[in-house]
Amino acid sequence: MQISQSPDVTYDDIGGLEDQIREVREAVEAPLVDAAQFETVGIEPPSGVLLHGPPGTGKTMLARAVANETDATFIKMAGSELVRKFIGEGARLVRDLFELAGEREPAIIFIDEIDAIASKRTESKTSGDAEVQRTMMQLLSEMDGFDDRGEVRIIAATNRFDMLDRAILRPGRFDRLIEVPEPDAEGRERILEIHTEEMSLADAVDFAALADETAGLSGAELASLATEAGMFAIRDDRTTVEYDDFRDALAKIREEEDENTGPIAFV
Ligand SMILES: Nc1ncnc2c1ncn2[C@@H]1O[C@H](COP(=O)(O)OP(=O)(O)OP(=O)(O)O)[C@@H](O)[C@H]1O
Ligand SMILES: [Mg+2]
Known part of the structure; x- marks a missing residue:
């Protein structure tokens, strides 16, 4: 697990993507910086933000930049790191991830390349599949219990949106989709x-x-x-x-x- 107080990317380092930057700020930064306003208005901020788009377009940069600008603890994990050899290990890591974020709030959890654990169920019955499935279920259940967790925001990124299991996009989970296209x-x-x-x-x-x-x-x-x-x-x-x-x-x-x-x- 990679924790950093503040990654060194800023919004100024990102070319184009003005709309995407604004959307990420609204969904991630605003609820962290001004939680009271959301309370006054009486709405819940989006639970999770999913950045999706072709490779090399700035998704990882964007997640790092938002963490930098908020002073929140930034906890980064690649989806592939959650795919483990032993039964239950991936699910335990997910649990640890959310627990750590809760201790260090305000915090941003960033799961990069989430497709590694959240792909549609495939036909193949390889032994790894059930374990990957279990890891994803743990992620979903952590997100479902998100309300009580306070100042923790979650961002994920993928360049394989088409492959994602739709279960992770349900309301209360990754319910804010931000497309990061190739630059014009x-x-x-x-x-x-x-x-x-x-x-x-x-x-x-x-x-x-x-x-x-x-x-x-x-x-x-x-x-x-x-x-x-x-x-x-x-x-x-x-x-x-x-x-x-x-x-x-x-x-x-x-x-x-x-x-x-x-x-x-x-x-
Ligand atoms: N919009 C951008 N502005 C400036 N530099 C960019 C931009 N997009 C990509 N880059 C450059 O490309 C590198 C890779 O970008 P990044 O890791 O954010 O891509 P990604 O969208 O996460 O790709 P992948 O889907 O392959 O993970 C950055 O470190 C940066 O040097
Ligand atoms: Mg990336």
Whole structure:
């Protein structure tokens, strides 16, 4: 289990996603910071927030940023870490997770890659399935008993929304869904700016043009585009990174993409 007082990501480090940031703040931050207002208005804040969307779009970043901005204890666990070898071990970890959060409130529990324990029941009858199921049931029962737990918020993330067991989406569980999409041109421009902030750039690097050329790239791919562009400059023995370095880097990334998604040979 990873506990930290405050992860180092801020909202400013996240490009695009303004709506998603606002929604997360409303659902997670506001109830922690201003619990009294929810009480006065007489509504329960959402129980759990589920961030979902394609890989590398900023879901994990967003969860870390909200924890950073609230001073809440941040307890992070990957779904895969909850899949254990011995019977009952995963369920016990889930119990410990919520108990620890209760002791350290205000706290945010973040379960990343929740699909590892909350996938739809499959046809296969492999021995691990029943155990994974048990772990998920424990999570659901902890969430159902959430009301008495005070200032604990729960966030989960997945890039396999289609695979999730619908039981976890019921009211009182993960009842606030926030979709984190791939960045649009404006978002890509902002992400490129963020990831090149520390780089020595030639004046002629036009981020708006780069944003247009990078359609389909995720935030994570844009981050590696910036690094790769820097590598081209170094190879060329230069100290500033030029527009053409970004274009070369992009060509390389596109090429790798083609190799990975190329036609599959007949079997
Ligand atoms: N919106 C964004 N703004 C800035 N950087 C981003 C953004 N999205 C992704 N990145 C970069 O990509 C890296 C990976 O992002 P993150 O881990 O948040 O993706 P994710 O959505 O959780 O992906 P996965 O579904 O694969 O877990 C970040 O550390 C950051 O460098
Ligand atoms: Mg992630």
